[in-house]
Amino acid sequence: MRYPVITKLAENSPGKYYVIDQCNGCGICRSIAGDFFDYVEGGKYYYIRRQPMDAREEDLMQEAIELCTMDAIGTDGDQTFFDIWNYS
């Protein structure tokens, strides 16, 4: 059985949340939680610029996760598809 290879972006700030290489650059995350996301190559893809630091910021990040069009934002703290298969 083959599983998809999922790669966390090297640009992500270290911490609980990350963006993977499936990001399509739609920018929704930045419009919701702009403090935590930045982009490279003219908006080709986005990465975690900094991690949330309190409950209010965690809520914003959760909203970005829920609305991400590609399910490209992950967290090491939850049992997501990405965690289950332990891709880095």
Ligand code: SF4
């Ligand atoms: S919402 Fe998801 S797919 Fe869109 S830019 Fe952000 S991480 Fe990438």
